[in-house]
Amino acid sequence: MSSLPTTVxxxxxxxxxxxxxxxxxxxxxxxxxxxxxxxxxxxxxxLADAGLRTLEAxxxxxxxxxxxxADAADLxxxxxxxxxxxxxxxxxxxxxxxRAIEAGCDHVAxxxxxxxxxxKRNLNRTLDEQFAMFEPTVTRAVREGLRVRAxxxxxxxxxxxxxxxxxxxxxxxxxxxxxxxxxxxxxDTIGVATPAHVGAVLDACDARGVGIDRIAVHFHDTxxxxxxxxxxxxxxxxxxxxxxxxxxxxxxxxxxxTGNLATEDLVWMLDGLGISHGVDLRAxxxxxxxxxxxxxxxxxxRVVTALAQDS
Amino acid sequence: MSSLPTTVxxxxxxxxxxxxxxxxxxxxxxxxxxxxxxxxxxxxxxLADAGLRTLEAxxxxxxxxxxxxADAADLxxxxxxxxxxxxxxxxxxxxxxxRAIEAGCDHVAxxxxxxxxxxKRNLNRTLDEQFAMFEPTVTRAVREGLRVRAxxxxxxxxxxxxxxxxxxxxxxxxxxxxxxxxxxxxxDTIGVATPAHVGAVLDACDARGVGIDRIAVHFHDTxxxxxxxxxxxxxxxxxxxxxxxxxxxxxxxxxxxTGNLATEDLVWMLDGLGISHGVDLRAxxxxxxxxxxxxxxxxxxRVVTALAQDS
Numbered sequence: 001m002s003s004l005p006t007t008v009x010x011x012x013x014x015x016x017x018x019x020x021x022x023x024x025x026x027x028x029x030x031x032x033x034x035x036x037x038x039x040x041x042x043x044x045x046x047l048a049d050a051g052l053r054t055l056e057a058x059x060x061x062x063x064x065x066x067x068x069x070a071d072a073a074d075l076x077x078x079x080x081x082x083x084x085x086x087x088x089x090x091x092x093x094x095x096x097x098x099r100a101i102e103a104g105c106d107h108v109a110x111x112x113x114x115x116x117x118x119x120k121r122n123l124n125r126t127l128d129e130q131f132a133m134f135e136p137t138v139t140r141a142v143r144e145g146l147r148v149r150a151x152x153x154x155x156x157x158x159x160x161x162x163x164x165x166x167x168x169x170x171x172x173x174x175x176x177x178x179x180x181x182x183x184x185x186x187x188d189t190i191g192v193a194t195p196a197h198v199g200a201v202l203d204a205c206d207a208r209g210v211g212i213d214r215i216a217v218h219f220h221d222t223x224x225x226x227x228x229x230x231x232x233x234x235x236x237x238x239x240x241x242x243x244x245x246x247x248x249x250x251x252x253x254x255x256x257x258t259g260n261l262a263t264e265d266l267v268w269m270l271d272g273l274g275i276s277h278g279v280d281l282r283a284x285x286x287x288x289x290x291x292x293x294x295x296x297x298x299x300x301x302r303v304v305t306a307l308a309q310d311s
Numbered sequence: 312m313s314s315l316p317t318t319v320x321x322x323x324x325x326x327x328x329x330x331x332x333x334x335x336x337x338x339x340x341x342x343x344x345x346x347x348x349x350x351x352x353x354x355x356x357x358l359a360d361a362g363l364r365t366l367e368a369x370x371x372x373x374x375x376x377x378x379x380x381a382d383a384a385d386l387x388x389x390x391x392x393x394x395x396x397x398x399x400x401x402x403x404x405x406x407x408x409x410r411a412i413e414a415g416c417d418h419v420a421x422x423x424x425x426x427x428x429x430x431k432r433n434l435n436r437t438l439d440e441q442f443a444m445f446e447p448t449v450t451r452a453v454r455e456g457l458r459v460r461a462x463x464x465x466x467x468x469x470x471x472x473x474x475x476x477x478x479x480x481x482x483x484x485x486x487x488x489x490x491x492x493x494x495x496x497x498x499d500t501i502g503v504a505t506p507a508h509v510g511a512v513l514d515a516c517d518a519r520g521v522g523i524d525r526i527a528v529h530f531h532d533t534x535x536x537x538x539x540x541x542x543x544x545x546x547x548x549x550x551x552x553x554x555x556x557x558x559x560x561x562x563x564x565x566x567x568x569t570g571n572l573a574t575e576d577l578v579w580m581l582d583g584l585g586i587s588h589g590v591d592l593r594a595x596x597x598x599x600x601x602x603x604x605x606x607x608x609x610x611x612x613r614v615v616t617a618l619a620q621d622s
Contacts, residue, residue: 003473003474004468004473004474004503005467005504005505006467006505008507008508008510163317191617194319194579194580195584196319196320196324196585197583199321221535221613223579224538224573224613224614225538225576227538227539258617265535268534272536273507274507301535302532302533302534305569306502306534
């Protein structure tokens with residue numbers, strides 16, 4: 001099957017996509033198994049060997065909240081820094097930023113909510129109050145020359161409020177971009193988005209002054225929609241797509257074990273569309289299969305499942 | 312979550328889609344468990360109760376080849392015929408057609424290969440010779456006033472030859488349509504299609520005189536691409552989509568247990584896009600969960616997995 005998929009270009013789609021790999025952070029953070037730091041380091045090295053260039057490595061969140069990532073500084077010290085490799089890390093607050101800078105990071109990310117209820121549950125703040133929490137972190141990071149990514153979660157719906165007004169999600173994103181963030185990742189945390197909804201949110205972002213070149217999409221496959229939504233985003237000109245090797249990471253706020261869009265399923269589609277991305281699919285599948293062994297559960301990725309059985 | 316997904320219309324997509332349900336035939340044929348005829352009859356009745364209107368019920372293939380469907384006549388005799396319900400059946404040859412007519416069927420289907428190797432393996436015929444097999448069946452069915460659907464399998468690639476020239480697949484389809492078939496179902500039997508490839512095959516069909524209004528698409532989710540491919544087909548104007556309740560049916564020619572596009576995953580996307588289809592998603596999920604119990608394996612559908620855990 002190595003000649004498949006057949007490549008057929010679509011001139012309306014971008015020629016290149018940057019895959020922002022979230023498996024090591026977003027993925028492992030939401031897996032119940034705790035993975036030893038040396039396995040995490042090998043995981044990141046293998047993902048880089050497979051051709052991924054942007055790998056969110058870990059989070060400098062308080063270990064009390066996310067014990068899975070308590071080894072953040074240790075992990076970063078073990079990584080081989082290579083030219084062209086970018087290891088952004090999540091920094092929820094100024095203390096996290098201090099630790100990230102101490103560890104030599106030059107690219108950080110903050111994580112906001114699009115909805116009132118999730119802001120309350122995740123940060124114990126109102127939608128407005130969350131900005132007061134992020135502003136000093138973002139401002140200082142920018143002043144110190146770091147790049148800052150803004151995540152907005154629950155963009156397409158949340159488990160408590162249901163649907164979310166696209167303009168409300170866009171307003172949260174725009175406010176973070178105005179603080180100095182350079183990229184906005186629109187997160188479908190519970191996987192409820194459908195293709196035209198994606199277009200509506202991109203329109204709302206544009207209306208708030210956040211252009212398509214600064215937007216990334218972050219889909220979950222809870223209801224099987226992640227790749228169709230990605231196709232809709234690519235058709236609108238989005239060129240940065242978040243994905244998780246092997247589909248690592250369930251979502252604690254959705255009632256399914258299916259989490260992030262699997263990087264392999266994305267790569268298969270990009271290969272078929274002739275969109276360059278730099279990733280070696282077989283090497284990636286091998287890495288995800290190896291990681292699934294450490295996690296003690298099979299990868300939910302369709303491509304990993306199919307190719308692991310072929311080999 | 313009953314308010315989700317949020318509905319956002321896309322004016323470039325059709326307003327209504329006909330779901331052609333293949334679970335009872337294509338699905339159960341490819342499951343290893345043999346299901347009692349009364350369970351199959353209940354399955355079809357429950358699918359009809361959930362709002363599906365076109366249900367491929369069974370196949371009049373020789374029981375030696377597909378023992379799972381040896382009860383075809385018995386099953387049809389048990390079904391409650393209701394107004395507006397259509398139960399097409401597969402008829403591989405004239406003997407099968409005789410049995411279908413005897414059972415009162417008014418809608419049949421034939422199943423051809425797009426590739427030389429699969430024609431040889433499945434029918435022990437060359438690509439050209441397969442038409443000699445179908446022609447008397449199709450001609451007689453049409454003469455007797457039956458509707459005839461033409462399936463073409465391996466349209467986007469096969470496990471032996473790899474990629475398939477879109478024009479070759481279209482030529483096979485066009486030849487069946489010239490015999491008098493009224494609908495052409497383009498089958499991605501091993502799930503290797505990607506969205507622009509779908510467009511290329513639809514173009515090739517159009518060039519061969521088979522317009523979009525006579526085409527159905529039949530995707531497998533082996534590599535997670537089925538719904539993105541469906542979106543691409545809808546954007547081209549296709550309004551008939553084959554799907555299998557709960558994603559029933561692996562593929563004996565692909566190395567994965569993941570088979571047909573799950574009807575539930577399709578319905579979620581159509582609901583989000585505001586495309587009408589007539590199906591009650593919760594009733595359908597209940598039916599697939601019940602059937603999974605009879606098959607002794609969980610449904611591979613993302614939506615069934617998520618909603619069954621929610622409830």
